[in-house]
Amino acid sequence: MLINRFLKTTMTALALVTAVPVLAGAQTLTMGVRAGPDSIDPHWSTLGSQAETLRHVFDTLVGVDNNLQLQPAIATSWKPTGEDSWEFKIREGVKFHNGEPLTAEDVKYSIERIPKVTGPMSTTIYTKRVKSVEVVDPYTLRVVTNSTAPSLPNDFIRLFIVPKSTGEAKNDEFNSGAKAIGTGPYKFVSWTPKGDFVAERNEDYWGEKPHWQRIVRREIPDDAARVAALRSGGVDLINYVPASDYQSIKGDGSLQTFISxxxxxxxxxxxxxxxxxxxxxxxxxxxxxxxxxxxxxxxxxxxxxxxxxxxxxxxxxxxxxxxxxxxxxxxxxxxxxxxxxxxxxxxxxxxxxxxxxxxxxxxxxxxxxxxxxxxxxxxxxxxxxxxxxxxxxxxxxxxxxxxxxxxxxxxxxxxxxxxxxxxxxxxxxxxxxxxxxxxxxxxxxxxxxxxxxxxxxxxxxxxxxxxxxxxxxxxxxxxxxxxxxxxxxxxxxxxTVWAAKADTVDFQPRIDQETLAYLIKPAK
Structure with missing residues (x-):
């Protein structure tokens, strides 16, 4: 059994070595991640690996920084307008990847879509305080809550926005890319379940344009294979460095580690x-x-x-x-x-x-x-x-x-x-x-x-x-x-420990453990 496991891990690592060259022309970033999404539908599951991947394609209503402090995203500001209502100002000039302009109608649709999606882990925990949603004007949204809800903006940090034109789209339509349309820093290219998630830079992104033109998030659940892929050059960065490898990687001058x-x-x-x-x-x-x-x-x-x-x-x-x-x-x-x-x-x-x-x-x-x-x-x-x-x-x-x-x-x-x-x-x-x-x-x-x-x-x-x-x-x-x-x-x-080739990337760990390509830059 041990021999079979060793051979399997070694063959997996060798396959990864030749897959993508490291920092190809400093335009492609390939990340070896322990887990990827279970679907491309952003309302399908609450799993962290799901949200982490789909943040590249879909924006959230409210954002957070590396320490989970609230910051503007699709909503530029928010305030309570009574004991049971909040008003959100929607960012103007934002376009979906298909060219459609984003308005408050799309946010309303996204909130109301969540209870209709049947996935393995319901995302209704993000909208549990919502009683109704009203469009005040194209860029103003009023959310009426089922009681006083002081933490409503916190709930919306994983409220992903999709266009109203999504309609009654099924899970398969997201997974194929047909409905994988967001406003995020990257556009969906392809996804292989338990394999690669590939996206290309959104040149019309409303925020700071990410450095990498193309990103590959390669799902490598086996810890030994993920470490082997980094050491051999098959990937540029890995997450979840196992404790058993931490000390050896930390002492390897050709690698660098990030801990949080x-x-x-x-x-x-x-x-x-x-x-x-x-x-x-x-x-x-x-x-x-x-x-x-x-x-x-x-x-x-x-x-x-x-x-x-x-x-x-x-x-x-x-x-x-x-x-x-x-x-x-x-x-x-x-x-x-x-x-x-x-x-x-x-x-x-x-x-x-x-x-x-x-x-x-x-x-x-x-x-x-x-x-x-x-x-x-x-x-x-x-x-x-x-x-x-x-x-x-x-x-x-x-x-x-x-x-x-x-x-x-x-x-x-x-x-x-x-x-x-x-x-x-x-x-x-x-x-x-x-x-x-x-x-x-x-x-x-x-x-x-x-x-x-x-x-x-x-x-x-x-x-x-x-x-x-x-x-x-x-x-x-x-x-x-x-x-x-x-x-x-x-x-x-x-x-959590991340690792990369020494002097290749500028990476700041987040307390939520998310590995987000649009926040990673080449080392100075």
Whole structure:
């Protein structure tokens, strides 16, 4: 098996070597990325790799800088016009790639299209506060919300704009390029699923014209193959350098590395309803009860995690222990939550108190190669829990398999990465922790069945609170409630490493980990 894997990786790397010359005439930038899009429809999925790729073709209504601070994009300005409405001024003189002028009608159409698109991970989390949309004039849009929505502009940083003429376009029409029409810095050329995404510079772009005339985003999910492609010259830049290669690349004078903290946290999500989709076994026999519905069991899982070892050994230093769902400094982060302590003895005691002195057996499903270290952390957690007397069947799956099954509710205990891309707590807590409520547009990614009326009431109050400091304190309190309940169990905050040939590119890492060709320039 090891020989076959080595041969497969080597052959993949050799194929990549001859694919595209490095910095061909300083006009083509070829990036080796761990994951690409699942569709070219910008309203199809919330996955980071999806948004990251499609930002090159489609602009968002509101923009963010490298540190997630809001900045103008298609909207040049915005302001609340009442307790339940916002006004957005639309940039004039912007043209879609097919020559059509962009107006407020196109933005209205894009907002209203999102609920009609059925993808694997609904993008309705970006429009959950929208009640209706009104065109005031060709370059003014009024958005009426279902209640006071102070964070509405934050929600719109992934609201991609497509032309109204898109009509009832299907997914295949985007994937073929027929409807892949945006206003972004690059025009769509081609896409091969699990292969290359190719785009060419938009010479009529309204913003700063990107340097590269042509870009290739090559999906190379295998870490070893991606590193080999960089070393051999098959690509100019790679993302998600694996921890196992970081030190050797850092010490290689022909290469350069870029490292940054990220906003992505690997979190464990145990189902807490009465029944489990994947049953557990006690003493080898299947039971109908759900042990994870008991806070003592969830707390035992938490206490049995040695986060410092996860960071130091498993991630080789490229991370930090996490005690909540957002990084420090984000809006709603609580400084009052204690640092989680590894307590194996305490974990065993809690399992015994819950009625499982000899532990039990359960399935644990994770993503594989979606973010740095997800599969190795998955395996490490299974080993740590086994020391507490639990038998864990760990299974790391490709995202194309994992996420649709997760949405269907197929997993009893799962782990994936989540990032608060808006920098504001309502995005995360409203998506993952609030009771699932389609009418309110909340809990769209609540995979655990967690439901706490105290949390919901307080969170909804925070969403309605315009005063920033009051809202911050409310979200800090909701953070404490969720973590004390072990609604989800955060493990580690990931750090990200990029690498390139030395002295070839000027690259500034972003906290959201996105690798955007239009922000990359040749080294001076």
């Amino acid at each position: 903290d990220s906003l992505y946290i690997l979190n464990v999500q145990p189902v807490q309803g009465a029944t489990l989709p994947q049953k557990v076994k006690v003493d080898g026999k299947v039971i109908d009860a759900n042990p994870f519905a008991d806070l003592k069991v969830r707390t035992a899982l938490d206490k049995a995690i040695d986060r410092k070892t996860l960071v130091r050994v498993v991630l080789e230093g490229l991370g930090k222990p996490a005690n909540q769902l957002m990084p420090e400094g984000f809006f709603g982060y609580s400084a009052e939550l204690p640092e989680p302590q590894y307590d194996l003895k305490g974990a065993k005691a809690l399992l015994a108190e819950a009625g499982y002195p000899n532990g039990f057996e359960f399935d644990f499903t994770c993503t594989n190669n979606r973010v740095p270290g997800d599969s190795v952390v998955c395996e490490a957690l299974a080993q740590m829990w086994s020391r507490a007397g639990l038998k864990v069947n760990a299974n790391a799956l490709n995202g194309t398999v994992f996420f649709p099954a997760s949405q269907r509710g197929d997993y009893s205990v799962q782990m994936s990465a989540w990032g608060t891309i808006t920098g504001e707590a309502s995005y995360t807590y409203g998506s993952m922790v609030h009771t699932a409520d389609k009418e309110l547009g909340l809990g769209a990614f609540n995979r655990t069945g967690y439901s706490n009326k105290q949390f919901d009431t307080l969170f909804e109050e925070g969403q309605r609170t315009l005063d920033d400091e009051k809202r911050r304190k409310i979200f800090e309190e909701t953070s404490k409630i969720a973590m004390e309940d072990r609604a989800l169990i955060p493990t580690v905050i990931l750090q």
